[in-house]
Amino acid sequence: MAKRANSELAEPRFKIHRSEMQRCERRWARGIVLALVGWIFALSMAYAQAMKAPPGGAPPQTQSAEPAESSAQARAELQAGTDLTRRGLLEEAIPHLLAAQSAGLAPYAVSVNLGICYVGLRRYKEAIATLNSAHSLGFNTAAIDNLLTQAYLGDGQGSAALLAFQEAVALTPKDEKLYDFVADACTDHHDLALGLKVAELGLLQLPNSPRLHYERALFLAQLDRLEEARPEFDRAAQLDPESYIASLALVQKDLYEDKLAEATRRLREVVRAGHRDYRTLSLLGTVLMHEGAAPGDPDFAEAQSALEESERENSGYSATQIALGKIYIMEDRFGEAADHLEIARRLEPANPSIYTSLARAYQKLGDRDKARLADAELARILAEKKSNAAAPAP
Secondary structure, eight states: OHHHHHHTSOOOOOOOOHHHHHHHHHHHHHHHHHHTTTHHHHHHHHHHHHHHSOTTSSOOGGGOOOOTTOOHHHHHHHHHHHHHHHTTOHHHHHHHHHHHHHTTOOHHHHHHHHHHHHHHTTOHHHHHHHHHHHHHTTOOOHHHHHHHHHHHHHTTOHHHHHHHHHHHHHHSTTOHHHHHHHHHHHHHTTOHHHHHHHHHHHHHHOTTOHHHHHHHHHHHHHTTOHHHHHHHHHHHHHHSTTSHHHHHHHHHHHHHTTOHHHHHHHHHHHHHTTOOOHHHHHHHHHHHHHTTOOTTSHHHHHHHHHHHHHHHHOTTOHHHHHHHHHHHHHTTOHHHHHHHHHHHHHHOTTOTHHHHHHHHHHHHHTOHHHHHHHHHHHHHHHHHHHHHHHSOOO
16 A cells, blocks of 8 residues: 555656746746655655554545545556656646546545646645645645645745644654755745744754754845844854855855855855755856956856856746846847846846846847836836835834
């Protein structure tokens, strides 16, 4: 029984020309699946084992295995959907999983796989409906709650996301990856206050986690609480001095203290050591540009290469798209610049740094209407920020 349940769960290895936009979205969706690999699979193995021999007797009827009368066709649909989900082909997986769902086959496996697909494709309302339905059937697992947290974050429901996250914590309080995944989702959806709360809840359970001290420091710094962030960066580095997290913590501290040369040196060491994840590469490219790299310089070529590799790994990271837009403007590649900046605008529409570059790209392309729209949007965002800053505290 457990073996079959495991095989039916995907191992979640969790403007513009429309064809290019779709390619970017597919790459982003695959990144979401890849980011969760192993974690949900491990939880699902434990869950399947618990359902095989739960403490205190037989499992609840709602958590029973797939019906004996399920057809071979339904099993084939579930297997096809699971395989496609594992490969990051989320849109293609959904019809197969829905067919298995309609047949009443393996409701837990179907719910997890559909949840992965909907979250990866940013179809958050469908993810919420699917995952809440699984809850109503008695499937209360950390994997379900993790996905539900990310779906609520994507849908702008911060309070509901926190409740789902707290349910996941109650089930697996010492699982560092749970806090890490949700903190990343808070960063991606720009909910810094919730991200800080996630990191702090994690530190109550895992007070010596370098990663969670690092996450807390990042959220504090982004919330302009730099004096509180500095000792957290130091703590992350002290807990595991030779680690990747220690290097990143010191890099971020250098950046917030305007020590760009030292940050660049550390980042190059990290990348040479093999840590070529999309965020580190994006940070390296961005820092090199801030140091004044210009077309024709070796540093400029290094920055461009790092950013392009970051974008290939995860095209849904807005910082990379913004930096690439700026690099391509510097190279007079204005059409490509506008493409990347439009992706950034869709990912992070309230970021004012996008619109100045976007207006310039459209001006150079001769599209004055789009340039004016970008300028107008920038003015609106800045006026709103000024208004919010001037508003009296409640």
